[in-house]
Amino acid sequence: MTxxxxxxxxxxxxxxxxxxGVEQRATLREAAVLRDCPGMEAVEGTxxxxxxxxxxxxxxxxxxxxxLGWVAAAALVLILLFPRQEEPSQLQPAELGxxxxxxxxxxxxxxxxxxxxxxxxxxxxxxxxxxxxxxxRGPASVLLERAGLRTRTLLLESPETPxxxxxxxxxxxxxxPGGQSLDSARHWVxxxxx
Amino acid sequence: xxxxxxxxxxxxxRPEELEDxxxxxxxxxxxxxxxxxxxxxxxxxxxxxxxxxxxNRLRSKQRRPQGPELREEEAPTKVAKVLEYDHVxxxxxxxxxxxxxxxxxxxxxxxxxxxxxxxxxxxxxTAKTRYYRALGxxxxxxxxxxxxxxx
Numbered sequence: 001m002t003x004x005x006x007x008x009x010x011x012x013x014x015x016x017x018x019x020x021g022v023e024q025r026a027t028l029r030e031a032a033v034l035r036d037c038p039g040m041e042a043v044e045g046t047x048x049x050x051x052x053x054x055x056x057x058x059x060x061x062x063x064x065x066x067x068l069g070w071v072a073a074a075a076l077v078l079i080l081l082f083p084r085q086e087e088p089s090q091l092q093p094a095e096l097g098x099x100x101x102x103x104x105x106x107x108x109x110x111x112x113x114x115x116x117x118x119x120x121x122x123x124x125x126x127x128x129x130x131x132x133x134x135x136x137r138g139p140a141s142v143l144l145e146r147a148g149l150r151t152r153t154l155l156l157e158s159p160e161t162p163x164x165x166x167x168x169x170x171x172x173x174x175x176x177p178g179g180q181s182l183d184s185a186r187h188w189v190x191x192x193x194x
Numbered sequence: 195x196x197x198x199x200x201x202x203x204x205x206x207x208r209p210e211e212l213e214d215x216x217x218x219x220x221x222x223x224x225x226x227x228x229x230x231x232x233x234x235x236x237x238x239x240x241x242x243x244x245x246x247x248x249x250n251r252l253r254s255k256q257r258r259p260q261g262p263e264l265r266e267e268e269a270p271t272k273v274a275k276v277l278e279y280d281h282v283x284x285x286x287x288x289x290x291x292x293x294x295x296x297x298x299x300x301x302x303x304x305x306x307x308x309x310x311x312x313x314x315x316x317x318x319x320t321a322k323t324r325y326y327r328a329l330g331x332x333x334x335x336x337x338x339x340x341x342x343x344x345x
Contacts, residue, residue, distance in 0.1 A: 013333055017301035020279050023202075024241055024302050030198035 195237075195244050203272035206252060219247040233295040233314060238302050242283045249280035278339075285335040293328035300325055 196216050200207050207215060223243045230239050252273050286294050292314060299305045299313060307325070311318040 013329055013336070014301075016282065017297065020282055021301040021304065023275075023279070024238070025304075027195065027198045027202060028237055028241065030201070031195040 195241065196248060199244065199248055199276075203276060206255075206273055207248075211251070211255075215247055215251050219244055222247060231295070233292070234298045235303060238298050241302075242287065245276070245280055245283050249276050252276060281336060281339045282332075285332050288335055289328055289331055293324055293331065296321060296325045297328050297332065 196219060197212060200212050223240050226243070230236065256273070286297055289297065295314065296310055299310045300307075305313065307318040307321045310316075310321040310325075314321065316324075
């Protein structure tokens with residue numbers, strides 16, 4: 001940024017904004033051809049479900065699946081209970097078969113001030129973990145994880161964001177090497193469970 | 195979007211870093227979807243989230259001396275651009291409301307004042323007046339960065 005004739009940034013501010021606009025449009029054009037970029041389809045699915053309330057499930061598909069080589073045998077989902085307490089509580093990790101494990105932590109004193117922490121681990125299979133928000137009409141979903149062998153923890157709440165929906169739905173889906181869905185399971189998680 | 199952006203800055207983030215960033219950004223976008231008013235396009239709206247998240251990740255990467263180096267010699271210049279642009283995106287966010295949308299529509303979606311007026315259901319003259327008022331506020335918001343750069 002340079003100083004313009006009428007003070008800092010005066011030059012140039014419109015010029016700079018134009019420059020940013022050019023960069024943004026070029027990036028968006030290039031992004032449009034990256035069809036297997038993880039996450040984009042989930043964004044579009046969420047957008048569509050919000051706009052129409054239509055019951056269209058977002059199912060990430062594409063070339064990436066054909067590259068993933070392992071086949072999973074099965075998937076299960078865990079139903080666990082949440083005690084309300086101020087200290088984080090970790091539920092007993094669940095072995096879901098096929099080397100899949102899901103743990104859920106809950107923390108926070110109030111039903112609407114709960115932070116959720118999902119830890120997932122699985123081996124070999126190509127899998128998709130989604131968290132579905134019942135406050136969005138329709139099965140709008142967000143792709144949170146797509147991995148072969150990963151351990152990852154996701155904090156689903158921060159001070160800048162509104163409270164996480166309660167309850168919410170966790171869905172796990174496993175895919176074969178050709179991208180075909182092998183199995184899926186769902187689990188509602190709620191802080192009111194006891 | 196992030197993959198394309200990362201490619202444009204010389205693959206500054208490694209694939210695994212990019213994947214984590216995509217997921218975190220997606221959560222961030224999803225959680226704030228309610229703030230999308232629909233005046234600018236979803237892509238324009240979401241782009242600024244991607245830009246913020248990418249800029250944050252690049253900043254933290256720069257702060258970590260033991261972290262992996264940027265992958266190409268030209269990347270630092272491009273990364274600096276990302277950070278510079280991020281100041282502007284954040285300033286536009288701080289403008290908020292219709293003024294922010296007018297700036298986005300004018301520069302990011304290349305609409306004329308007639309087009310902006312039609313989109314926002316205001317007259318072209320009103321759009322123009324509000325645009326220049328928005329520019330004035332943007333200059334104020336960006337003044338600290340401008341002074342830092344000119345020092």
